[in-house]
Amino acid sequence: MKLNGVRAVLFDLDGTFADTAPDLGRALNRMRSERSLAPLPIETLRARASSGARGLLKAGFDVTPESEGYEVLRARFLELYEENLCIDTRVFDGIQALLDAIVARGLRWGIVTNKAKRYTEPLLRTLGVDGLTACIVSGDSTPHIKPHPASLLRAAELLSLPPADCLYIGDDLRDIQAARAAGMRFAAAGWGYLGEGGDPRAWGADAVLSGPGEILDLLT
Numbered sequence: 001m002k003l004n005g006v007r008a009v010l011f012d013l014d015g016t017f018a019d020t021a022p023d024l025g026r027a028l029n030r031m032r033s034e035r036s037l038a039p040l041p042i043e044t045l046r047a048r049a050s051s052g053a054r055g056l057l058k059a060g061f062d063v064t065p066e067s068e069g070y071e072v073l074r075a076r077f078l079e080l081y082e083e084n085l086c087i088d089t090r091v092f093d094g095i096q097a098l099l100d101a102i103v104a105r106g107l108r109w110g111i112v113t114n115k116a117k118r119y120t121e122p123l124l125r126t127l128g129v130d131g132l133t134a135c136i137v138s139g140d141s142t143p144h145i146k147p148h149p150a151s152l153l154r155a156a157e158l159l160s161l162p163p164a165d166c167l168y169i170g171d172d173l174r175d176i177q178a179a180r181a182a183g184m185r186f187a188a189a190g191w192g193y194l195g196e197g198g199d200p201r202a203w204g205a206d207a208v209l210s211g212p213g214e215i216l217d218l219l220t
Contacts, residue, residue, distance in 0.1 A: 015193035147177035
């Protein structure tokens with residue numbers, strides 16, 4: 001399958017571009033330790049990592065945003081995460097080679113994430129890719145986060161491209177919901193966390209990919 005006319009590739013961050021679960025999980029387990037609770041295995045937490053603080057606090061403390069005391073827990077989690085933002089976080093295998101190939105084809109790439117700027121920008125800087133992106137749109141770059149299309153539409157605006165000329169890669173149901181609402185093509189990152197939304201083959205994506213290199217097969 002080929003997607004004609006794609007001129008830019010946009011990536012979700014957590015669980016698509018980078019494996020951030022180890023550092024997110026460390027912050028959660030530090031909170032559990034503070035409360036004399038045993039740590040949870042990172043693999044247990046990985047599926048929740050795409051949902052950020054909300055998903056991890058549910059896994060670690062069985063609380064939701066509606067729970068009493070949730071905001072206090074969330075603030076402490078984010079404080080601990082920011083202290084050790086990029087210790088074990090790495091881009092997924094195959095991503096760097098993919099970026100090189102995208103650029104070699106004369107295309108551009110960027111990041112669109114629900115993670116706030118205060119975490120996104122230093123994280124990408126530490127990973128050494130912040131100066132290579134054509135755009136970075138964080139969760140607080142627009143008034144709404146995914147599944148609202150605002151952040152993807154902002155990325156297209158920054159690229160001076162119609163949304164239809166962009167391919168968005170993500171690992172969560174809300175990623176495809178945002179892409180479809182924005183009028184973008186979408187491919188599911190089968191290597192990602194896939195924590196919410198069930199089987200990505202049921203999402204109606206343009207493609208479900210088992211590895212980053214397969215993205216190139218979509219592009220004409």
